[in-house]
Amino acid sequence: MIELKSPAEIERMHVAGRFVAEVLTEVGRLADVGVNLMDLEHHVRGMIERRGAVSCYWDYSPSFGRGPFRNVICLSVNDAVLHGLPHDYTLRDGDVLSADLAVGIDGWVADSARTIVVGTAAEEDLRIIRATEEALEAAIEAARPGNRIGDISAAIWAVARDYGYPVNTEFGGHGIGRTMHEDIHVSNKGRAGRGLELRPGLTLALEPWFARTTDRIVYDPDGWTIRSADGSRTAHSEHTIAVTEDAPLVLTRREAEQPATPSLRLSTKDA
Numbered sequence: 631m632i633e634l635k636s637p638a639e640i641e642r643m644h645v646a647g648r649f650v651a652e653v654l655t656e657v658g659r660l661a662d663v664g665v666n667l668m669d670l671e672h673h674v675r676g677m678i679e680r681r682g683a684v685s686c687y688w689d690y691s692p693s694f695g696r697g698p699f700r701n702v703i704c705l706s707v708n709d710a711v712l713h714g715l716p717h718d719y720t721l722r723d724g725d726v727l728s729a730d731l732a733v734g735i736d737g738w739v740a741d742s743a744r745t746i747v748v749g750t751a752a753e754e755d756l757r758i759i760r761a762t763e764e765a766l767e768a769a770i771e772a773a774r775p776g777n778r779i780g781d782i783s784a785a786i787w788a789v790a791r792d793y794g795y796p797v798n799t800e801f802g803g804h805g806i807g808r809t810m811h812e813d814i815h816v817s818n819k820g821r822a823g824r825g826l827e828l829r830p831g832l833t834l835a836l837e838p839w840f841a842r843t844t845d846r847i848v849y850d851p852d853g854w855t856i857r858s859a860d861g862s863r864t865a866h867s868e869h870t871i872a873v874t875e876d877a878p879l880v881l882t883r884r885e886a887e888q889p890a891t892p893s894l895r896l897s898t899k900d901a
């Protein structure tokens with residue numbers, strides 16, 4: 631069932647969204663060469679506790695994964711892209727780090743992810759990060775009343791094609807609100823004009839992610855961490871948004887974030 635949210639409910643999701651944005655900004659500030667993933671995990675745990683928020687990942691037990699997830703943030707490095715299980719790993723110069731966070735505050739949830747490079751960035755890593763950021767902005771732009779879910783999927787796919795990145799269809803965006811995953815899957819590949827018609831009050835997590843040279847994935851023995859099957863590097867960008875009568879409302883926008891636009895394609899600026 632798809633539940634449309636009232637403006638007041640969307641504002642409550644925005645409260646959670648602002649906090650998620652704040653935490654991901656902090657993760658971007660702290661992630662550096664020599665920092666251990668568990669230091670980031672523990673820092674985020676502290677922030678969540680002090681805010682009185684609830685992690686959507688702690689005790690998360692989907693059909694995949696091995697036992698409940700006992701961390702509050704997903705940290706995926708290099709060829710790892712989704713559900714990265716924080717572990718004892720010290721970040722090295724040039725590592726690509728994707729951080730994905732979903733929390734609830736007073737019963738309403740927001741979900742967002744960003745990818746950054748630690749230390750010296752390789753041009754091809756900045757390029758794929760840029761591609762996911764552009765695809766996310768294109769997806770947000772398509773999230774307007776009268777459009778359909780397929781228009782969002784097609785917008786993401788078009789950016790991926792433009793850059794030459796294959797698109798995996800096993801994991802994509804989703805409805806969100808009272809829980810992290812609500813009805814309607816938003817594939818990162820699809821046809822314009824197909825699927826559910828978008829209406830004001832629809833809240834979605836949109837999350838393009840790409841690997842440089844494959845659309846296939848493999849799981850780590852931990853049962854969680856998902857990597858590109860060929861070991862190529864990856865990136866992931868996600869925002870929680872609300873469809874409104876007017877422009878789409880981004881509930882997890884970071885304060886210093888510069889929304890990607892196609893004209894800035896070769897920019898290396900990171901919010």
Ligand code: MG
Pocket residue numbers: 730731732741742743837868
């Ligand atoms: Mg997420």
Ligand code: MG
Pocket residue numbers: 741803804835837868
């Ligand atoms: Mg998500």
